[in-house]
Amino acid sequence: MTPGCISVDESGNRLFLSDSNHHRIIIFSGNGKILDCIGSAPGFEDGEFESAKLARPAASFYHADEDCLYFVDSENHAIRRADMGTRVLETLYPPCNTNKKKNGLWSWIVNKLGMEKDADTKPAEFDSGLLMFPWHLIKLVDGDLFIINRSFETLWIMALASGEIKEVVRGIPKVLEICGEMIMEKLAVLNKMPHDWLQQQVDSNFSLEGIPYAGLMSSLATFQDDIVICDTVAQRILRLNGESGDFTNLEFSNFGILGLPYWFSFPLERVCAVGNLIRGANADHFQSFSFLPGKINIQLMVEIPEDTELVEPLQDGCIWRLARGAAAVVSGVEDLVASSAKVGVAQQWYDELDNLAFFTPEPESDAEEENTTLDTPFQEEKVRIDCAVNTSPGTSEVIVYAALYLKLKRNPNSQERNPEKNAARILNILEPEKSGKITRESCIQFLSKWNEDVEDLIFMKPLHVRIGLESLSHPKAENAKETVLTETSIQVNVFL
Numbered sequence: 001m002t003p004g005c006i007s008v009d010e011s012g013n014r015l016f017l018s019d020s021n022h023h024r025i026i027i028f029s030g031n032g033k034i035l036d037c038i039g040s041a042p043g044f045e046d047g048e049f050e051s052a053k054l055a056r057p058a059a060s061f062y063h064a065d066e067d068c069l070y071f072v073d074s075e076n077h078a079i080r081r082a083d084m085g086t087r088v089l090e091t092l093y094p095p096c097n098t099n100k101k102k103n104g105l106w107s108w109i110v111n112k113l114g115m116e117k118d119a120d121t122k123p124a125e126f127d128s129g130l131l132m133f134p135w136h137l138i139k140l141v142d143g144d145l146f147i148i149n150r151s152f153e154t155l156w157i158m159a160l161a162s163g164e165i166k167e168v169v170r171g172i173p174k175v176l177e178i179c180g181e182m183i184m185e186k187l188a189v190l191n192k193m194p195h196d197w198l199q200q201q202v203d204s205n206f207s208l209e210g211i212p213y214a215g216l217m218s219s220l221a222t223f224q225d226d227i228v229i230c231d232t233v234a235q236r237i238l239r240l241n242g243e244s245g246d247f248t249n250l251e252f253s254n255f256g257i258l259g260l261p262y263w264f265s266f267p268l269e270r271v272c273a274v275g276n277l278i279r280g281a282n283a284d285h286f287q288s289f290s291f292l293p294g295k296i297n298i299q300l301m302v303e304i305p306e307d308t309e310l311v312e313p314l315q316d317g318c319i320w321r322l323a324r325g326a327a328a329v330v331s332g333v334e335d336l337v338a339s340s341a342k343v344g345v346a347q348q349w350y351d352e353l354d355n356l357a358f359f360t361p362e363p364e365s366d367a368e369e370e371n372t373t374l375d376t377p378f379q380e381e382k383v384r385i386d387c388a389v390n391t392s393p394g395t396s397e398v399i400v401y402a403a404l405y406l407k408l409k410r411n412p413n414s415q416e417r418n419p420e421k422n423a424a425r426i427l428n429i430l431e432p433e434k435s436g437k438i439t440r441e442s443c444i445q446f447l448s449k450w451n452e453d454v455e456d457l458i459f460m461k462p463l464h465v466r467i468g469l470e471s472l473s474h475p476k477a478e479n480a481k482e483t484v485l486t487e488t489s490i491q492v493n494v495f496l
Contacts, residue, residue: 001026001252003230003237005135005218007069009062015223016069017230017237018057025057025071025082026258030223034254038069038089041262044076050259052089054080059137059218070160072134072147079134079147079158092163093131130165131156136218138182146179150215152208155179172208186217189227192240194247252458255405256315264320264401264462285494288468292475293391294486295330298398300385300465302494304406305429311405311458314383320401321387326394326471329387391471402463404496408455419448422455429461429496465494 004020014035017026024039036049043053057080060071069082070092079093131147134156138146144166147156155169155178169175176183190198190213198213208214219230225242228250237250304310323329389398406429408422423444431440447454474485 002235003219003232004057005059006221006228006230006237007060007062008221008223008228009064010223011064014062015221015228016060016062016071018060018071020056020058020074022261023054023056024258025054025060025069028252032250032252034252034257036087037258038082044073044078046080046090047088049082049087049089058135061137061139063139070137070139070145072137074133074135077131077133079131079137079145079163093158093165095163130168138179146182148175148179152176152214176208176211180211183211183214183217186220187211187213189220189222190216192227192242192245193229197247249456251456253312255312255458255460256318259317260320260401260403261460264403283464283466284496285465285492286468287466287492288470289490290470290472291391291488292486293393293471293473294488296327296389296391296469297487297489298387298389298467299489299491300383300387300400300494301491302383302385302402302404302463302496304381304383304404304461305496306381307409307425308406308429308461309409310383311407314385314402314404318403319385322399323389323396324399325396325469326392327389327396327398327469329389329398389469391469393471393473396469396471398467398469400463400465400467404461404463405458406461407458410455419454420444423447426454426457426459430459461496463494463496465492467492 001017001019002021003017005018007016008014009016013030015028015030017028019026023042024037026034027036027038028034038049039052039054039057040050041053042055044055045051045053054073055075056073058072058074060069062069067084069084071080071082072078073080073091077094078091080089081092082089132154133149134147135150136146136148136152138148139160140146143160145156145158145160147158148154152172152175153170155175156165157167157169158165169178216229219232221228223239227240227242229238229240231238239248239250240246241248321329383402383404385400385402387398387400389396408425426447427440427443447457
Protein backbone atom coordinates (compact mmCIF):
# COMPACT_ATOMS: atom_id res chain seq x y z
CA MET A 1 0.00 0.00 0.00
CA THR A 2 1.04 3.57 -0.59
CA PRO A 3 -0.96 5.63 1.92
CA GLY A 4 -1.65 9.18 0.84
CA CYS A 5 -4.66 10.62 2.68
CA ILE A 6 -7.10 9.36 5.30
CA SER A 7 -10.52 10.21 6.73
CA VAL A 8 -12.83 8.55 9.27
CA ASP A 9 -16.40 7.58 10.06
CA GLU A 10 -16.28 7.25 13.85
CA SER A 11 -19.91 6.22 14.32
CA GLY A 12 -19.50 3.42 11.80
CA ASN A 13 -16.00 2.45 13.01
CA ARG A 14 -14.60 2.91 9.49
CA LEU A 15 -11.52 4.58 8.07
CA PHE A 16 -11.01 5.52 4.42
CA LEU A 17 -7.44 5.28 3.14
CA SER A 18 -6.47 6.73 -0.23
CA ASP A 19 -3.96 4.21 -1.59
CA SER A 20 -2.89 6.80 -4.11
CA ASN A 21 -0.26 5.02 -6.20
CA HIS A 22 -2.49 1.97 -6.51
CA HIS A 23 -5.47 4.10 -7.60
CA ARG A 24 -7.94 2.88 -5.02
CA ILE A 25 -9.52 3.73 -1.67
CA ILE A 26 -9.35 1.07 1.01
CA ILE A 27 -12.05 0.95 3.70
CA PHE A 28 -11.07 -0.71 6.96
CA SER A 29 -12.22 -0.94 10.57
CA GLY A 30 -10.50 0.45 13.62
CA ASN A 31 -8.75 -2.86 14.29
CA GLY A 32 -7.31 -3.01 10.74
CA LYS A 33 -9.76 -5.39 9.10
CA ILE A 34 -10.22 -4.47 5.43
CA LEU A 35 -13.94 -4.09 4.73
CA ASP A 36 -14.16 -2.90 1.13
CA CYS A 37 -12.24 -1.28 -1.71
CA ILE A 38 -13.20 1.43 -4.20
CA GLY A 39 -11.44 1.26 -7.57
CA SER A 40 -10.07 -1.51 -9.75
CA ALA A 41 -7.45 0.14 -12.00
CA PRO A 42 -6.11 3.52 -13.14
CA GLY A 43 -8.54 5.39 -15.37
CA PHE A 44 -11.72 7.46 -15.18
CA GLU A 45 -14.91 5.41 -14.94
CA ASP A 46 -17.97 5.46 -12.71
CA GLY A 47 -19.93 2.40 -11.62
CA GLU A 48 -19.75 -0.31 -8.98
CA PHE A 49 -16.76 -0.29 -6.67
CA GLU A 50 -15.22 -3.37 -8.34
CA SER A 51 -15.25 -1.81 -11.83
CA ALA A 52 -14.76 1.88 -11.07
CA LYS A 53 -11.47 3.51 -12.09
CA LEU A 54 -9.53 6.25 -10.33
CA ALA A 55 -6.25 8.10 -10.85
CA ARG A 56 -4.30 8.89 -7.67
CA PRO A 57 -7.15 9.62 -5.23
CA ALA A 58 -6.28 11.99 -2.40
CA ALA A 59 -8.21 13.76 0.39
CA SER A 60 -11.70 12.61 1.36
CA PHE A 61 -14.47 13.19 3.88
CA TYR A 62 -17.42 11.09 4.95
CA HIS A 63 -20.92 12.61 4.79
CA ALA A 64 -22.88 10.76 7.48
CA ASP A 65 -26.34 12.02 6.49
CA GLU A 66 -25.92 10.75 2.91
CA ASP A 67 -23.76 7.75 3.82
CA CYS A 68 -21.42 8.87 1.03
CA LEU A 69 -17.69 9.38 0.76
CA TYR A 70 -16.56 12.46 -1.16
CA PHE A 71 -12.97 12.44 -2.37
CA VAL A 72 -10.53 14.16 -4.69
CA ASP A 73 -9.54 12.18 -7.81
CA SER A 74 -6.32 14.09 -8.33
CA GLU A 75 -5.03 13.14 -11.77
CA ASN A 76 -8.53 13.01 -13.20
CA HIS A 77 -9.02 16.60 -11.96
CA ALA A 78 -12.33 15.49 -10.50
CA ILE A 79 -14.41 15.28 -7.34
CA ARG A 80 -16.03 11.86 -6.92
CA ARG A 81 -18.80 10.58 -4.64
CA ALA A 82 -19.05 6.97 -3.44
CA ASP A 83 -22.42 5.81 -2.13
CA MET A 84 -21.54 3.35 0.63
CA GLY A 85 -25.03 1.82 0.67
CA THR A 86 -25.36 0.98 -3.03
CA ARG A 87 -21.56 0.63 -3.55
CA VAL A 88 -21.69 2.85 -6.63
CA LEU A 89 -19.20 5.57 -7.55
CA GLU A 90 -20.22 8.67 -9.48
CA THR A 91 -18.52 11.90 -10.55
CA LEU A 92 -19.70 15.10 -8.88
CA TYR A 93 -17.39 17.37 -10.88
CA PRO A 94 -16.85 17.76 -13.79
CA PRO A 95 -20.32 16.82 -15.11
CA CYS A 96 -20.20 13.61 -17.13
CA ASN A 97 -22.37 11.97 -19.73
CA THR A 98 -25.32 10.15 -18.19
CA ASN A 99 -24.86 6.96 -20.21
CA LYS A 100 -22.14 5.61 -17.96
CA LYS A 101 -22.82 1.89 -17.94
CA LYS A 102 -23.92 -0.39 -20.72
CA ASN A 103 -25.19 -3.82 -19.78
CA GLY A 104 -25.97 -5.19 -23.23
CA LEU A 105 -24.53 -8.34 -24.77
CA TRP A 106 -22.32 -6.43 -27.21
CA SER A 107 -20.79 -4.40 -24.36
CA TRP A 108 -19.99 -7.65 -22.55
CA ILE A 109 -18.28 -9.06 -25.65
CA VAL A 110 -16.25 -5.87 -26.16
CA ASN A 111 -15.21 -5.96 -22.51
CA LYS A 112 -14.14 -9.63 -22.82
CA LEU A 113 -11.93 -8.72 -25.78
CA GLY A 114 -10.27 -5.93 -23.81
CA MET A 115 -11.56 -3.27 -26.23
CA GLU A 116 -13.81 -1.36 -23.84
CA LYS A 117 -13.28 2.39 -23.76
CA ASP A 118 -13.92 4.95 -21.04
CA ALA A 119 -15.46 7.49 -23.39
CA ASP A 120 -18.91 7.23 -21.82
CA THR A 121 -17.61 8.43 -18.45
CA LYS A 122 -15.31 11.19 -19.64
CA PRO A 123 -16.45 14.75 -18.95
CA ALA A 124 -18.87 16.02 -21.56
CA GLU A 125 -17.50 19.57 -21.64
CA PHE A 126 -14.60 20.18 -19.27
CA ASP A 127 -12.24 23.12 -19.06
CA SER A 128 -9.01 21.35 -18.02
CA GLY A 129 -7.56 24.63 -16.85
CA LEU A 130 -10.21 25.12 -14.16
CA LEU A 131 -9.63 22.23 -11.74
CA MET A 132 -6.07 20.96 -12.05
CA PHE A 133 -4.47 18.34 -9.77
CA PRO A 134 -6.52 18.99 -6.61
CA TRP A 135 -5.28 17.27 -3.45
CA HIS A 136 -6.77 18.64 -0.20
CA LEU A 137 -10.46 18.81 0.68
CA ILE A 138 -12.22 20.74 3.47
CA LYS A 139 -16.00 20.63 4.06
CA LEU A 140 -17.53 23.82 5.41
CA VAL A 141 -20.58 24.08 7.66
CA ASP A 142 -22.60 25.98 5.04
CA GLY A 143 -22.29 23.15 2.53
CA ASP A 144 -19.39 24.46 0.46
CA LEU A 145 -16.17 22.59 -0.28
CA PHE A 146 -12.68 24.05 -0.15
CA ILE A 147 -10.51 22.22 -2.68
CA ILE A 148 -6.78 23.01 -2.61
CA ASN A 149 -3.98 21.79 -4.81
CA ARG A 150 -0.87 20.19 -3.33
CA SER A 151 1.26 23.35 -3.45
CA PHE A 152 -1.49 25.49 -1.85
CA GLU A 153 -1.34 27.89 -4.79
CA THR A 154 -4.96 27.45 -5.91
CA LEU A 155 -8.22 27.21 -3.98
CA TRP A 156 -11.50 26.17 -5.57
CA ILE A 157 -14.74 26.88 -3.70
CA MET A 158 -17.46 24.43 -4.75
CA ALA A 159 -21.13 24.10 -3.83
CA LEU A 160 -21.55 20.58 -2.51
CA ALA A 161 -25.22 20.29 -3.52
CA SER A 162 -24.77 21.25 -7.18
CA GLY A 163 -21.11 20.47 -7.81
CA GLU A 164 -20.65 23.96 -9.25
CA ILE A 165 -17.38 25.83 -8.74
CA LYS A 166 -18.37 29.23 -7.33
CA GLU A 167 -14.95 30.85 -7.07
CA VAL A 168 -11.28 30.26 -7.86
CA VAL A 169 -8.60 31.85 -5.64
CA ARG A 170 -4.99 31.91 -6.83
CA GLY A 171 -1.81 32.65 -4.91
CA ILE A 172 -0.56 31.23 -1.60
CA PRO A 173 -1.14 34.45 0.41
CA LYS A 174 -4.77 34.69 -0.70
CA VAL A 175 -5.37 30.99 -0.09
CA LEU A 176 -3.95 31.19 3.44
CA GLU A 177 -5.95 34.32 4.13
CA ILE A 178 -9.18 32.38 3.49
CA CYS A 179 -8.43 28.96 4.95
CA GLY A 180 -5.16 29.34 6.89
CA GLU A 181 -6.89 29.04 10.27
CA MET A 182 -8.63 25.80 9.23
CA ILE A 183 -5.31 24.34 8.08
CA MET A 184 -3.62 25.29 11.36
CA GLU A 185 -6.53 23.86 13.36
CA LYS A 186 -6.28 20.52 11.60
CA LEU A 187 -2.51 20.39 12.02
CA ALA A 188 -2.71 21.22 15.73
CA VAL A 189 -2.69 17.50 16.62
CA LEU A 190 0.86 17.30 15.29
CA ASN A 191 2.02 18.88 18.54
CA LYS A 192 1.61 15.44 20.08
CA MET A 193 3.89 13.85 17.49
CA PRO A 194 7.59 13.16 18.21
CA HIS A 195 9.76 15.91 16.73
CA ASP A 196 12.22 13.48 15.10
CA TRP A 197 9.39 11.74 13.22
CA LEU A 198 8.04 15.07 11.96
CA GLN A 199 11.48 16.04 10.70
CA GLN A 200 11.53 12.91 8.55
CA GLN A 201 8.29 13.99 6.89
CA VAL A 202 9.44 17.49 5.94
CA ASP A 203 11.46 16.46 2.89
CA SER A 204 8.64 14.37 1.36
CA ASN A 205 5.72 16.72 2.13
CA PHE A 206 5.03 20.28 1.13
CA SER A 207 5.78 23.01 3.68
CA LEU A 208 4.67 26.62 3.87
CA GLU A 209 6.32 29.51 5.60
CA GLY A 210 4.95 29.43 9.11
CA ILE A 211 3.27 26.04 8.48
CA PRO A 212 6.14 23.54 8.12
CA TYR A 213 3.96 20.44 7.92
CA ALA A 214 1.14 21.78 5.73
CA GLY A 215 1.43 18.85 3.32
CA LEU A 216 0.29 16.47 6.09
CA MET A 217 -3.08 18.19 6.44
CA SER A 218 -5.03 15.44 4.64
CA SER A 219 -2.79 12.61 5.86
CA LEU A 220 -4.03 12.59 9.45
CA ALA A 221 -7.31 12.22 11.29
CA THR A 222 -8.54 11.81 14.83
CA PHE A 223 -10.24 8.49 15.49
CA GLN A 224 -11.83 7.92 18.88
CA ASP A 225 -9.12 9.01 21.35
CA ASP A 226 -6.23 8.33 18.97
CA ILE A 227 -4.55 10.03 16.03
CA VAL A 228 -4.22 8.04 12.80
CA ILE A 229 -1.64 9.30 10.34
CA CYS A 230 -0.24 8.17 6.98
CA ASP A 231 3.52 7.79 7.14
CA THR A 232 4.24 8.53 3.48
CA VAL A 233 7.98 7.94 3.96
CA ALA A 234 7.81 4.41 5.38
CA GLN A 235 4.48 3.69 3.62
CA ARG A 236 2.58 2.59 6.70
CA ILE A 237 -0.32 3.71 8.90
CA LEU A 238 0.59 4.87 12.41
CA ARG A 239 -1.73 5.13 15.38
CA LEU A 240 -0.78 7.47 18.23
CA ASN A 241 -2.46 6.63 21.51
CA GLY A 242 -4.03 9.78 22.96
CA GLU A 243 -3.33 8.82 26.57
CA SER A 244 0.09 7.15 26.53
CA GLY A 245 1.49 8.88 23.44
CA ASP A 246 2.83 5.56 22.13
CA PHE A 247 3.15 4.84 18.42
CA THR A 248 1.88 1.57 16.95
CA ASN A 249 1.74 0.33 13.37
CA LEU A 250 -1.81 -0.39 12.26
CA GLU A 251 -1.76 -4.03 11.12
CA PHE A 252 -4.16 -4.89 8.30
CA SER A 253 -5.98 -8.18 7.86
CA ASN A 254 -8.32 -9.79 5.34
CA PHE A 255 -6.14 -8.81 2.37
CA GLY A 256 -8.00 -11.20 0.09
CA ILE A 257 -10.92 -8.80 -0.24
CA LEU A 258 -8.64 -6.54 -2.33
CA GLY A 259 -8.53 -9.24 -5.01
CA LEU A 260 -5.84 -9.63 -7.63
CA PRO A 261 -3.88 -6.37 -8.20
CA TYR A 262 -4.82 -4.74 -11.48
CA TRP A 263 -1.23 -4.80 -12.77
CA PHE A 264 -1.18 -8.63 -12.81
CA SER A 265 -3.65 -9.14 -15.66
CA PHE A 266 -3.35 -7.63 -19.11
CA PRO A 267 -5.84 -7.80 -22.00
CA LEU A 268 -3.05 -8.54 -24.49
CA GLU A 269 0.33 -10.20 -23.96
CA ARG A 270 3.39 -10.61 -26.14
CA VAL A 271 4.14 -14.25 -26.82
CA CYS A 272 6.38 -16.25 -29.11
CA ALA A 273 6.20 -19.82 -30.37
CA VAL A 274 8.90 -22.23 -29.17
CA GLY A 275 8.61 -25.61 -30.84
CA ASN A 276 5.05 -26.80 -30.45
CA LEU A 277 4.43 -24.74 -27.32
CA ILE A 278 3.65 -21.10 -26.67
CA ARG A 279 5.77 -19.21 -24.18
CA GLY A 280 5.31 -15.71 -22.86
CA ALA A 281 7.05 -13.67 -20.21
CA ASN A 282 9.25 -15.21 -17.52
CA ALA A 283 7.26 -17.39 -15.15
CA ASP A 284 7.88 -18.90 -11.74
CA HIS A 285 7.04 -22.32 -13.18
CA PHE A 286 6.57 -23.70 -16.69
CA GLN A 287 5.62 -27.31 -17.45
CA SER A 288 4.14 -29.08 -20.45
CA PHE A 289 1.88 -32.12 -20.77
CA SER A 290 0.30 -34.21 -23.52
CA PHE A 291 -3.23 -35.59 -23.12
CA LEU A 292 -6.25 -36.71 -25.07
CA PRO A 293 -8.93 -34.02 -25.67
CA GLY A 294 -11.50 -33.49 -22.94
CA LYS A 295 -11.57 -32.08 -19.45
CA ILE A 296 -8.31 -31.62 -17.55
CA ASN A 297 -8.39 -30.95 -13.81
CA ILE A 298 -5.22 -29.13 -12.80
CA GLN A 299 -4.15 -28.93 -9.18
CA LEU A 300 -1.29 -26.58 -8.38
CA MET A 301 0.57 -27.32 -5.15
CA VAL A 302 2.57 -24.18 -4.42
CA GLU A 303 5.30 -24.51 -1.81
CA ILE A 304 6.07 -21.15 -0.28
CA PRO A 305 9.64 -20.26 0.78
CA GLU A 306 10.65 -22.21 3.88
CA ASP A 307 11.40 -19.16 6.02
CA THR A 308 8.01 -17.53 5.36
CA GLU A 309 4.40 -18.15 6.35
CA LEU A 310 1.03 -17.22 4.89
CA VAL A 311 -0.68 -14.29 6.55
CA GLU A 312 -4.10 -15.60 5.47
CA PRO A 313 -5.52 -18.29 3.15
CA LEU A 314 -5.45 -17.54 -0.56
CA GLN A 315 -8.91 -16.47 -1.69
CA ASP A 316 -10.38 -17.06 -5.12
CA GLY A 317 -10.53 -13.33 -5.83
CA CYS A 318 -6.72 -13.23 -5.68
CA ILE A 319 -6.41 -15.79 -8.49
CA TRP A 320 -6.60 -15.16 -12.23
CA ARG A 321 -6.91 -18.11 -14.63
CA LEU A 322 -6.59 -17.88 -18.39
CA ALA A 323 -6.52 -20.47 -21.18
CA ARG A 324 -5.73 -19.80 -24.82
CA GLY A 325 -5.30 -21.89 -27.92
CA ALA A 326 -7.32 -25.11 -28.02
CA ALA A 327 -8.45 -24.84 -24.37
CA ALA A 328 -11.05 -22.93 -22.36
CA VAL A 329 -11.26 -22.49 -18.60
CA VAL A 330 -14.23 -24.25 -17.03
CA SER A 331 -16.19 -21.81 -14.88
CA GLY A 332 -18.21 -22.78 -11.84
CA VAL A 333 -21.45 -22.97 -13.84
CA GLU A 334 -19.93 -25.10 -16.57
CA ASP A 335 -18.39 -27.39 -13.99
CA LEU A 336 -21.82 -28.26 -12.56
CA VAL A 337 -23.36 -29.14 -15.91
CA ALA A 338 -20.75 -30.80 -18.11
CA SER A 339 -21.38 -30.82 -21.83
CA SER A 340 -21.44 -34.12 -23.70
CA ALA A 341 -20.75 -32.48 -27.03
CA LYS A 342 -17.36 -31.89 -28.59
CA VAL A 343 -15.58 -29.08 -26.80
CA GLY A 344 -13.89 -26.43 -28.93
CA VAL A 345 -12.91 -22.82 -28.59
CA ALA A 346 -15.86 -21.57 -30.63
CA GLN A 347 -18.29 -23.80 -28.71
CA GLN A 348 -16.92 -22.53 -25.40
CA TRP A 349 -17.47 -18.96 -26.60
CA TYR A 350 -21.16 -19.63 -27.25
CA ASP A 351 -21.47 -21.55 -23.98
CA GLU A 352 -20.21 -18.51 -22.07
CA LEU A 353 -22.79 -16.31 -23.79
CA ASP A 354 -25.56 -18.77 -22.93
CA ASN A 355 -24.48 -18.97 -19.31
CA LEU A 356 -24.38 -15.18 -19.05
CA ALA A 357 -27.86 -14.82 -20.53
CA PHE A 358 -29.68 -17.59 -18.66
CA PHE A 359 -27.78 -18.18 -15.43
CA THR A 360 -29.53 -16.70 -12.37
CA PRO A 361 -27.09 -15.94 -9.58
CA GLU A 362 -27.84 -17.08 -6.06
CA PRO A 363 -28.69 -14.43 -3.46
CA GLU A 364 -25.61 -12.82 -1.96
CA SER A 365 -24.67 -14.08 1.47
CA ASP A 366 -22.97 -12.25 4.27
CA ALA A 367 -19.50 -10.97 3.35
CA GLU A 368 -17.87 -12.90 6.19
CA GLU A 369 -19.46 -16.17 5.04
CA GLU A 370 -18.61 -15.50 1.39
CA ASN A 371 -14.96 -14.90 2.12
CA THR A 372 -14.79 -18.10 4.11
CA THR A 373 -16.29 -20.22 1.33
CA LEU A 374 -13.91 -18.83 -1.27
CA ASP A 375 -10.77 -19.58 0.71
CA THR A 376 -8.38 -21.85 -1.17
CA PRO A 377 -7.27 -24.91 0.84
CA PHE A 378 -3.73 -24.64 2.16
CA GLN A 379 -1.28 -26.41 4.42
CA GLU A 380 1.38 -24.80 6.58
CA GLU A 381 3.90 -24.58 3.75
CA LYS A 382 1.76 -25.27 0.67
CA VAL A 383 -1.08 -23.56 -1.16
CA ARG A 384 -3.46 -25.43 -3.45
CA ILE A 385 -4.96 -23.80 -6.52
CA ASP A 386 -7.51 -25.69 -8.62
CA CYS A 387 -8.14 -25.01 -12.29
CA ALA A 388 -10.19 -27.01 -14.81
CA VAL A 389 -10.04 -26.62 -18.59
CA ASN A 390 -11.73 -28.24 -21.58
CA THR A 391 -9.41 -28.97 -24.49
CA SER A 392 -9.81 -29.74 -28.19
CA PRO A 393 -7.12 -31.26 -30.45
CA GLY A 394 -4.22 -28.84 -30.78
CA THR A 395 -1.83 -26.77 -28.70
CA SER A 396 -2.92 -24.64 -25.75
CA GLU A 397 -1.59 -22.93 -22.67
CA VAL A 398 -3.01 -22.35 -19.19
CA ILE A 399 -1.83 -19.27 -17.27
CA VAL A 400 -2.39 -18.78 -13.55
CA TYR A 401 -1.60 -15.58 -11.64
CA ALA A 402 -2.06 -15.27 -7.88
CA ALA A 403 -1.17 -12.88 -5.05
CA LEU A 404 0.25 -14.48 -1.89
CA TYR A 405 0.50 -12.41 1.28
CA LEU A 406 3.49 -13.57 3.33
CA LYS A 407 5.67 -12.58 6.24
CA LEU A 408 8.90 -13.95 7.65
CA LYS A 409 8.78 -16.74 10.18
CA ARG A 410 9.95 -15.81 13.62
CA ASN A 411 12.68 -17.89 15.21
CA PRO A 412 11.49 -18.49 18.80
CA ASN A 413 15.00 -19.50 19.90
CA SER A 414 16.63 -16.31 18.64
CA GLN A 415 16.53 -13.15 20.73
CA GLU A 416 18.73 -11.18 18.34
CA ARG A 417 17.08 -8.77 15.90
CA ASN A 418 18.87 -8.07 12.66
CA PRO A 419 16.71 -5.78 10.46
CA GLU A 420 19.23 -5.71 7.60
CA LYS A 421 19.45 -9.50 7.47
CA ASN A 422 15.65 -9.85 7.50
CA ALA A 423 15.30 -7.17 4.82
CA ALA A 424 17.76 -9.10 2.64
CA ARG A 425 15.68 -12.26 3.14
CA ILE A 426 12.55 -10.49 1.91
CA LEU A 427 14.40 -9.07 -1.09
CA ASN A 428 15.70 -12.54 -2.01
CA ILE A 429 12.14 -13.84 -2.02
CA LEU A 430 10.69 -10.99 -4.08
CA GLU A 431 13.56 -10.42 -6.54
CA PRO A 432 16.04 -13.31 -6.40
CA GLU A 433 19.28 -12.20 -8.07
CA LYS A 434 17.44 -9.80 -10.40
CA SER A 435 18.12 -6.41 -8.86
CA GLY A 436 21.50 -4.71 -9.18
CA LYS A 437 23.85 -4.26 -6.26
CA ILE A 438 23.08 -0.57 -5.77
CA THR A 439 19.32 -1.11 -5.98
CA ARG A 440 19.54 -4.08 -3.63
CA GLU A 441 21.51 -2.18 -0.99
CA SER A 442 19.13 0.79 -1.20
CA CYS A 443 16.10 -1.47 -0.66
CA ILE A 444 17.74 -3.18 2.31
CA GLN A 445 18.63 0.15 3.93
CA PHE A 446 15.14 1.51 3.36
CA LEU A 447 13.38 -1.53 4.87
CA SER A 448 15.69 -1.80 7.86
CA LYS A 449 15.59 1.94 8.59
CA TRP A 450 11.83 2.54 8.46
CA ASN A 451 10.69 -0.85 9.75
CA GLU A 452 12.62 -1.82 12.86
CA ASP A 453 10.72 -5.09 13.25
CA VAL A 454 10.98 -6.36 9.66
CA GLU A 455 9.71 -9.78 10.73
CA ASP A 456 6.25 -8.25 11.19
CA LEU A 457 6.27 -6.73 7.70
CA ILE A 458 3.61 -8.22 5.39
CA PHE A 459 4.63 -8.38 1.75
CA MET A 460 2.99 -9.70 -1.40
CA LYS A 461 4.64 -12.42 -3.47
CA PRO A 462 3.21 -12.65 -7.00
CA LEU A 463 2.79 -16.14 -8.48
CA HIS A 464 3.00 -16.77 -12.22
CA VAL A 465 2.53 -20.32 -13.54
CA ARG A 466 2.25 -21.46 -17.16
CA ILE A 467 1.21 -24.94 -18.26
CA GLY A 468 1.56 -26.02 -21.86
CA LEU A 469 -0.94 -28.61 -23.15
CA GLU A 470 -0.68 -30.70 -26.31
CA SER A 471 -3.99 -32.41 -27.09
CA LEU A 472 -3.94 -35.30 -29.52
CA SER A 473 -6.75 -36.31 -31.86
CA HIS A 474 -10.01 -37.68 -30.50
CA PRO A 475 -10.04 -41.48 -29.99
CA LYS A 476 -12.21 -43.38 -32.46
CA ALA A 477 -15.61 -44.40 -31.16
CA GLU A 478 -17.72 -47.39 -32.21
CA ASN A 479 -20.10 -44.96 -33.84
CA ALA A 480 -18.12 -42.66 -36.13
CA LYS A 481 -20.54 -39.80 -35.44
CA GLU A 482 -19.79 -39.77 -31.71
CA THR A 483 -16.88 -37.97 -30.10
CA VAL A 484 -15.00 -39.60 -27.22
CA LEU A 485 -13.96 -37.19 -24.48
CA THR A 486 -11.66 -38.03 -21.59
CA GLU A 487 -11.25 -36.53 -18.13
CA THR A 488 -7.75 -36.27 -16.71
CA SER A 489 -6.36 -34.98 -13.41
CA ILE A 490 -2.82 -33.71 -12.97
CA GLN A 491 -0.85 -32.24 -10.08
CA VAL A 492 1.77 -29.58 -10.70
CA ASN A 493 4.28 -28.85 -7.92
CA VAL A 494 5.51 -25.26 -7.83
CA PHE A 495 8.44 -24.08 -5.72
CA LEU A 496 8.88 -20.35 -5.08
